[in-house]
Amino acid sequence: MDHQEIMAKIAETMVDVFDVDDLEVTEATSADDVEEWDSLSHIRFVITLERLFKIKFRNEEIAELKNVGDLARVIEAKLAA
């Protein structure tokens, strides 16, 4: 799965997790850009991504992420490993 495909799947997931339809997701999108992205929905976001990509995040991996582009790169690396 390449970076663009992962980005597309993340964007799809965000609609479901944050319950918003008109979301434009770019590499730079972060929690600051999405009103519904708070610490609670963040837990569901992480769980949903773990299930979708069949991976497990470590807490410190999540903590360092700045935006969706970073997130896609971590997933990409995990899928390649």
Place this chain on the structure above:
Amino acid sequence: MLAGLDWLEAAPADFRSRLKAVRAAIATGEPVEEALHALALARLDLNQLTQLAATVETYLATAPAPGPLARVRLGIIGAGTLDLLAPAIAASALRHRVLTSVVTGHYGSAMQEAIDPGSAIRSAGLDLVFVALDHRTLGLDRTRMTGDEAAEAVEAALAMLRAMVAGLETSAKSGVIIATVVPPLEPLFGSFDAVEAGSVHAMIAALNAKLAEWAAGKGIILLDTARAAASVGLENWHDAGQWHSAKLAVSPDLVPLYADMVARVLAAVRGTTRKALVLDLDNTLWGGVIGDDGVEGIALGQGSAAGEAFLAIQQMALALRQRGIVLAVCSKNDEAVARLPFQGHPDMVLREAHIAVFVANWGDKATNLRAIAAALNIGLDALVFLDDNPVERAQVRRELPMVAVPEIGDDPALYPRRLAAAGYFEALAFAAEDRQRADQYRANAERAAFAGTSDMAGYLASLDMVADFRAFDATNRARIAQLINKSNQFNLTTRRYAEKEVAALEADPSKLTMQVRLVDRFGDNGMISVIIVDRESWEIDTWLMSCRVLGRRMEDAVLAEIMAAAREAGAEYVTGRHIPSAKNAMVADHYAKLGFSRIDGETGGETVWRLAVADYTAPDLPMQIDRANALP
């Protein structure tokens, strides 16, 4: 099976667009409660549950008039964060026909929420509070060195819960639900944990036993979280990573199951649990097709794996009947052929006498289920339909979404497990009445047949009815509360009172309370009516009756008792009120039929009626009235 809620259908691929359609309908004020219920029937993931819960919140914020679903305001207090669980409960409750608004306590302040009258939970005007603490919050997370210290620790945990309940029960009018404590996975001594009283494992077991005693004494409603965790496995229940990072006390994978379990208890409190189990026959109660294979050819009984599996299904159905669930049959067969195993197969556990309504014909099952509900005088939403055939299940779901239709898989050995796991028949009590109910429904069918043979007055006279009137008492309190919370159709005001409120009424001199039992030549009908009248205003607060005794002139008998009491007290008028609900249209003319005059204007569908004591003459009734046990 449990974690995946396998008894539910897979979520539709277009779930989100269906949800958006419901949201649009809410915005335009269309009725949406059945649509919300239908959305919840599938196996939903955490995101879908959360979306559905948000939709419920939006809907309730429009302050909708009463609809077909029951309503609950629920508070939750617990260990760790409840933010995944709370919306999952609101969404799962829809599945059990309860609209729920949820208020969660602040993280880490369970005790303050409970004992501070100004807390978010205490001041929210709740019906129920669910308290789910864990071994850490209850101080049972470390080994005690002696048996005495262990006993003290358990007593301290119990005292903490008692203090919380004492605070909460003044604010939650229908009661407090307490979760049993889930033991941690890790053994300390090994198997010896079960022997050593000071082990965490043993202390938790001791506390849970005390919680069960407390619930038996009606102080609390128990939710057996520990058993659920054991059923799915502690290894799956506890997710150490999620506890450390997000303070989730339950693995997110199991939140849909846990939320459904809470929802079942809400349904039990509100009386939306199911009352009858309708069974298909071929390949559901026995292996094979009776019309093709004959009594000798069907698989049933000891000696073959398939035969034993079907035996187990029948045993489960019989066990349900013994606890008060009514059984019916709905099969595509010639009736005479379908009855053959019940009459002549030596291994049949179920017999004709166990089946309240037996429908076997070649018509479609949705139509037959309507007929079964009508014959039993219960709503379609009280039925569970068990059928091995996915085509039949799909037809019933499409036509009658209010009937519960479990996915039972294709292995008969697992049918009982799937049926039990769905939690359709969750109970809060097991009263003497429950033990007899299935027989009563059957006797009623016989009465109906008998009625066809004579004129009405002669029929009623021939029933040798004896009606027993008495005031509310502690002995019958559980049954009275059950009727108050479950009766929907013949219920003038549909006012619900929890058991503790019923207890308060027993001692309240300003209220005239009556419980009515009816015995006739076919048997004991049990408690068939509950009445509460205010002795100051002489307004009838609650009048409900079992639909099983309709047409028996019981309403005349009840009115005669109320009027006699009013006359004795010197009252001038007795007032009655009809508050329309989605289900009580049958009593809209109740007071008119009894000779009351309407005195209100047209307001919100409610009607108020009055009957002058001076104008009332007690009629001759085709029954004997027994007041020997009536209290003053």
